[in-house]
Amino acid sequence: MKGARASRTTIALKLGMAVSGFIFLGFVLAHMYGNLKAFAGHDAFNEYAHHLRELGEPMLPHEGALWILRLGLIASLVVHVYCAVVLWRRAARARTTKYVMKKDTGATRASLMMRWGGVTILVFLVWHLLNFTIGKVNPQGGATNDPYDLMVDTFDLWWMTLIYIVAMLALGAHLHHGIWSAAQTLGWTGTAAKRQRAKVFGFVIALIVSVGFSLVPLAVLAGIITK
Amino acid sequence: MNLTLKIWRQPDAVSAGAMHTYQLADVSPDMSFLEMLDVLNEQLNEQGEDPIAFDSDCREGICGMCGLMINGDAHGPEVTTTCQLHMRSFSDGETITIEPWRSDAFPVVKDLVVDRGAFDRIIQAGGYVSVNTGSAPEAHSVPVPKDDADRAFNVATCIGCGACVAACPNGSASLFMGAKVTHLGLLPQGQPERDERVVNMVAQHDHEGFGGCTNIGACTAACPKEIPLDVISQLNKDLRTAIKHGH
Numbered sequence: 001m002k003g004a005r006a007s008r009t010t011i012a013l014k015l016g017m018a019v020s021g022f023i024f025l026g027f028v029l030a031h032m033y034g035n036l037k038a039f040a041g042h043d044a045f046n047e048y049a050h051h052l053r054e055l056g057e058p059m060l061p062h063e064g065a066l067w068i069l070r071l072g073l074i075a076s077l078v079v080h081v082y083c084a085v086v087l088w089r090r091a092a093r094a095r096t097t098k099y100v101m102k103k104d105t106g107a108t109r110a111s112l113m114m115r116w117g118g119v120t121i122l123v124f125l126v127w128h129l130l131n132f133t134i135g136k137v138n139p140q141g142g143a144t145n146d147p148y149d150l151m152v153d154t155f156d157l158w159w160m161t162l163i164y165i166v167a168m169l170a171l172g173a174h175l176h177h178g179i180w181s182a183a184q185t186l187g188w189t190g191t192a193a194k195r196q197r198a199k200v201f202g203f204v205i206a207l208i209v210s211v212g213f214s215l216v217p218l219a220v221l222a223g224i225i226t227k
Numbered sequence: 228m229n230l231t232l233k234i235w236r237q238p239d240a241v242s243a244g245a246m247h248t249y250q251l252a253d254v255s256p257d258m259s260f261l262e263m264l265d266v267l268n269e270q271l272n273e274q275g276e277d278p279i280a281f282d283s284d285c286r287e288g289i290c291g292m293c294g295l296m297i298n299g300d301a302h303g304p305e306v307t308t309t310c311q312l313h314m315r316s317f318s319d320g321e322t323i324t325i326e327p328w329r330s331d332a333f334p335v336v337k338d339l340v341v342d343r344g345a346f347d348r349i350i351q352a353g354g355y356v357s358v359n360t361g362s363a364p365e366a367h368s369v370p371v372p373k374d375d376a377d378r379a380f381n382v383a384t385c386i387g388c389g390a391c392v393a394a395c396p397n398g399s400a401s402l403f404m405g406a407k408v409t410h411l412g413l414l415p416q417g418q419p420e421r422d423e424r425v426v427n428m429v430a431q432h433d434h435e436g437f438g439g440c441t442n443i444g445a446c447t448a449a450c451p452k453e454i455p456l457d458v459i460s461q462l463n464k465d466l467r468t469a470i471k472h473g474h
Contacts, residue, residue: 004430006470010399010439011429011463015470087397087439094398094438096331100233100246101324103299104396106448112396114441181442187464190457 018182155220172210291386352431353424391446397438405458
């Protein structure tokens with residue numbers, strides 16, 4: 001092809017998804033660590049949340065470091081979603097006549113759920129930000145500026161905990177395939193042994209993230225974490 | 228064996244097609260899948276019906292011409308080509324659904340025959356090594372490590388049948404490209420054109436309308452030559468390296 005550019009290919013889009021995905025993974029692990037502070041009690045949890053806003057002061061303005069991280073995440077989100085939409089549309093156009101009968105032999109369920117799973121996580125993200133960041137919508141007990149109280153009030157409701165657990169299952173499935181897939185896209189899995197390691201690594205991290213995040217809502221619901 | 232066959236019939240590239248049902252009696256389990264279709268076609272000829280068009284050439288599993296979607300699996304339930312699949316893999320009274328490869332880059336020509344010219348154009352875009360003609364050079368003048376030679380040979384067994392594309396939920400030809408890029412990239416002779424090769428092949432692949440890879444692995448499960456998934460990692464790595472080199 002005349003004038004073919006490597007950066008204009010579908011593989012370049014996949015590289016965009018892989019890199020932005022790994023940025024999300026770093027964020028998600030740090031976020032999970034912060035959440036687990038809930039087990040250390042009201043003060044430790046709120047202090048952590050407060051410190052995030054003071055990070056880098058006085059070199060940085062108040063919430064400066066937080067906003068640098070947020071801008072990085074927003075940029076990653078734009079890249080991740082943009083590449084996913086372009087690739088999804090390409091895949092739809094690549095087979096406009098469907099099979100009458102099609103088995104996906106060799107495919108894991110997680111690998112086939114990436115797109116709708118991603119949409120699920122995105123929808124959850126909107127609610128999650130309204131719940132804890134932008135709106136601080138407290139489903140019971142009225143508005144509060146106390147992060148710990150808002151968390152306990154939220155997860156005290158069984159259906160709120162359920163929403164979060166479902167979202168964490170979706171995230172776990174997404175990471176289970178996504179982590180190894182990103183490693184493959186970056187060209188790190190050139191042998192059968194490396195591929196196997198990447199798959200195991202992806203599964204373990206997915207398990208840690210989904211269980212780690214689910215512990216706090218479940219502990220609130222079970223009455224282990226209280227106000 | 229008595230079989231019920233549901234087969235895609237389409238008179239030509241532009242007409243609409245549909246599934247037709249046929250009954251076939253007294254099928255020997257020792258027949259190959261294509262021989263079974265031959266018997267059905269003889270029956271259709273006798274009845275004055277148009278026989279079912281399907282591709283085949285060597286019938287030895289080495290040319291890549293034959294390829295059918297059989298009960299939702301490319302080349303059927305065994306790891307082999309359609310011509311090397313035998314009726315003993317099916318049971319008496321079974322209903323078998325037979326469809327052509329479904330990919331907009333592989334348009335249906337007639338019935339079960341598709342045009343895989345897109346693969347030829349991908350190879351033309353970069354799946355080669357340029358050499359000056361003349362007397363063959365001494366083979367031992369360019370040493371190749373044994374492991375590299377073996378691996379290059381293993382992935383060079385790709386016969387271009389298109390099963391990877393047919394099986395891929397995204398309709399991607401990444402396994403096909405990966406096999407060629409890995410094969411030539413492992414050999415000293417493939418180095419001078421390495422960057423251009425991957426960029427031009429992937430660009431042609433995208434231009435043909437194949438989808439992007441999401442590493443599902445249905446391709447390698449369907450591949451009659453068992454090309455492993457690591458060739459796609461190599462393909463991605465070569466493209467990433469080409470970006471770094473400014474291509």
